Amino acid sequence: MLLALLLGLPILAGLAGIILPAFGYLPALGGSRFSLSHFAELAGQPHILRSSLTGLAAGLATTCAAVAIVGTFLAGFAGTPAFSRIQHLVSPLLAVPHAAAAFALAFLVAPSGFLVRLISPELTGLTRPPQWLVPNDPLGLSMVAGLITKEVPFLFLVALAALPQLPLRQARQLTAALGYGRLSGFIVSLWPALYRQIRLAVFAVLGYSVSVVDVALILGPQLPATLPVRIAQWTADHDLGARFLASAAALLQLAIVLAAVVIWLLIERLGRFVLIRLTSSGRRLQKDAAPRLISAFTMAACAALIFFGIANLCLWSVAGLWPFPDAMPTTLTPKIWLRTLPQLWPALQTTIALALTAAALALFSAILLLYRNGAADRGGNRPRYELLYLPLLLPEISFVFGLQILFISAGIKPAFWSVLAVHFLFVLPYVLLSLAAPWRELDRRFERIAAGFGKSALRTLLTVRLPLLFRACLTAFAVGFSVSISLYLPTLLIGAGRLTTIATEAVALSSGGDRRVIAVYALVQGSLPFLAFLIASLGPQLLFRNRRAMRT
Numbered sequence: 439m440l441l442a443l444l445l446g447l448p449i450l451a452g453l454a455g456i457i458l459p460a461f462g463y464l465p466a467l468g469g470s471r472f473s474l475s476h477f478a479e480l481a482g483q484p485h486i487l488r489s490s491l492t493g494l495a496a497g498l499a500t501t502c503a504a505v506a507i508v509g510t511f512l513a514g515f516a517g518t519p520a521f522s523r524i525q526h527l528v529s530p531l532l533a534v535p536h537a538a539a540a541f542a543l544a545f546l547v548a549p550s551g552f553l554v555r556l557i558s559p560e561l562t563g564l565t566r567p568p569q570w571l572v573p574n575d576p577l578g579l580s581m582v583a584g585l586i587t588k589e590v591p592f593l594f595l596v597a598l599a600a601l602p603q604l605p606l607r608q609a610r611q612l613t614a615a616l617g618y619g620r621l622s623g624f625i626v627s628l629w630p631a632l633y634r635q636i637r638l639a640v641f642a643v644l645g646y647s648v649s650v651v652d653v654a655l656i657l658g659p660q661l662p663a664t665l666p667v668r669i670a671q672w673t674a675d676h677d678l679g680a681r682f683l684a685s686a687a688a689l690l691q692l693a694i695v696l697a698a699v700v701i702w703l704l705i706e707r708l709g710r711f712v713l714i715r716l717t718s719s720g721r722r723l724q725k726d727a728a729p730r731l732i733s734a735f736t737m738a739a740c741a742a743l744i745f746f747g748i749a750n751l752c753l754w755s756v757a758g759l760w761p762f763p764d765a766m767p768t769t770l771t772p773k774i775w776l777r778t779l780p781q782l783w784p785a786l787q788t789t790i791a792l793a794l795t796a797a798a799l800a801l802f803s804a805i806l807l808l809y810r811n812g813a814a815d816r817g818g819n820r821p822r823y824e825l826l827y828l829p830l831l832l833p834e835i836s837f838v839f840g841l842q843i844l845f846i847s848a849g850i851k852p853a854f855w856s857v858l859a860v861h862f863l864f865v866l867p868y869v870l871l872s873l874a875a876p877w878r879e880l881d882r883r884f885e886r887i888a889a890g891f892g893k894s895a896l897r898t899l900l901t902v903r904l905p906l907l908f909r910a911c912l913t914a915f916a917v918g919f920s921v922s923i924s925l926y927l928p929t930l931l932i933g934a935g936r937l938t939t940i941a942t943e944a945v946a947l948s949s950g951g952d953r954r955v956i957a958v959y960a961l962v963q964g965s966l967p968f969l970a971f972l973i974a975s976l977g978p979q980l981l982f983r984n985r986r987a988m989r990t
Contacts, residue, residue, distance in 0.1 A: 446828065448860075476682045484662065485662035489662045492664050493666060493694065497647035498698060498701060500582050500644075501589075504590050507733055509625075509632075513628075516624070524737050525594075527737075529595060532592060533968050534748070535920070537941055537963065540656040540657050542747025543743060545750050549567040549572065555762065564763060565762075573658075581654055586740065590736075591741075593640065596636050600635035619725065622724075625716070642830040649835055651835060651927045673842070673931060681843065692833060692836045755775065756770045756772060756775070757770065757771075774957075785943050789966070792929075793861075799862055807870060828867075830867060838928050839931055841860065841931075841932065842934070852932065861922045864922075872914040872917045872918075876910035880906060884903070920967035920970060925939075940959060940966075943959055
């Protein structure tokens with residue numbers, strides 16, 4: 439019930455905040471009668487169908503590619519030394535915000551980007567940047583590539599958490615004895631059970647990719663932009679009457695996400711049919727070296743693109759004169775940092791304050807919820823956390839815009855606490871999901887010993903369980919901190935431009951700012967989550983340096 443109140447009520451209120459204005463009812467702006475005129479106005483907008491279909495196709499393509507890459511890599515390499523190496527290479531990418539990763543990719547593939555500079559003019563003959571629509575190509579391929587490089591690590595780490603629950607070694611031995619290849623054996627024996635474990639995360643990837651705004655602004659098409667971007671533009675219109683149009687469009691975006699879910703359910707049915715046919719055919723498909731190598735190369739390429747792009751951002755942030763097609767800048771200077779840091783300092787303070795407060799509140803709430811559900815878990819009735827995915831499955835632009843309208847109607851002015859409340863809504867699911875598995879797997883004999891000494895339940899929690907879970911709590915806090923750092927649309931809409939963060943400033947600069955300044959903002963945004971995870975990793979090492987078992 440507490441979880442339903444924390445997550446369900448704000449989301450329902452946000453949805454109500456777009457449904458009523460979409461049908462013309464918003465007394466604060468003069469709408470006192472229900473009407474369908476705003477849907478007719480939306481249908482008359484130029485290229486509205488193309489904007490809708492571009493976002494839908496990009497989301498489906500991203501999800502299909504991410505699931506295929508992660509599934510094929512797990513099937514081909516789980517339990518091998520190569521798997522561990524790729525795992526350590528890909529895991530840090532989860533800390534990189536979407537906007538920073540999008541900037542890193544954009545600076546690489548742009549017509550005057552680093553990749554073209556490396557081969558020009560020797561291999562291309564180019565002495566000036568080519569006229570390519572990359573990024574911001576009309577088909578959204580750059581946006582899909584940027585989303586894949588971020589969603590593959592997310593799905594991979596979710597699958598890693600589910601993999602220990604499967605009999606991997608026994609299934610490998612059994613399918614190898616029956617003559618199956620590594621891919622076909624894994625797909626036949628383990629993939630259905632693994633997919634059930636990660637299915638909600640897949641739907642979260644689908645919902646985010648269909649309705650993403652910040653990555654679409656940086657890498658997506660411009661004329662026309664995707665529907666979520668156009669909704670964000672209408673919400674920022676000085677004409678308050680555009681809020682009715684934006685509400686109708688937000689309701690359309692919600693319908694598009696639901697359509698994407700229905701299409702994905704059909705894809706699941708098709709996959710189930712293919713799996714049944716493959717199993718019943720008896721084909722062993724032993725020659726699977728090519729797809730295995732392609733999946734390993736793709737996983738490594740996702741990590742390499744981000745790391746290479748971040749290195750390029752570092753170079754741009756200290757570059758002086760850097761004419762095309764020179765591969766390296768002629769001079770290096772710290773002037774850009776010295777000039778930019780005083781300007782970004784207020785946004786940086788707000789960003790850190792929001793992230794620290796939201797992550798701390800989310801961690802405290804997660805501990806209370808897990809502690810409350812401990813009795814149910816001990817009784818064999820394991821708590822289910824599907825409700826946590828609700829803020830991740832619904833499009834941000836829909837219910838957050840509805841919350842903005844409700845705040846305006848209620849006379850609530852944009853302030854730190856209103857933005858913090860929305861950040862908490864998105865941070866809590868990630869923190870609770872990060873902490874739930876370690877909390878459940880802790881050996882309860884420690885608590886039984888404490889109870890035998892007459893310690894109360896609260897004292898046992900504070901002096902036994904939480905110290906043993908210190909690293910897990912720090913990691914969950916770092917995850918929540920990283921999520922808050924990367925939130926762009928909730929900050930933009932609820933803050934109404936009066937509360938700026940590094941994310942909102944960086945995305946605002948993407949429309950035509952100096953590359954050197956953009957690089958500084960992107961690096962600052964990317965470094966904050968890295969520092970949080972570094973503290974989470976080193977904290978137990980320092981605090982429990984005299985207790986070896988407490989460091990892990």
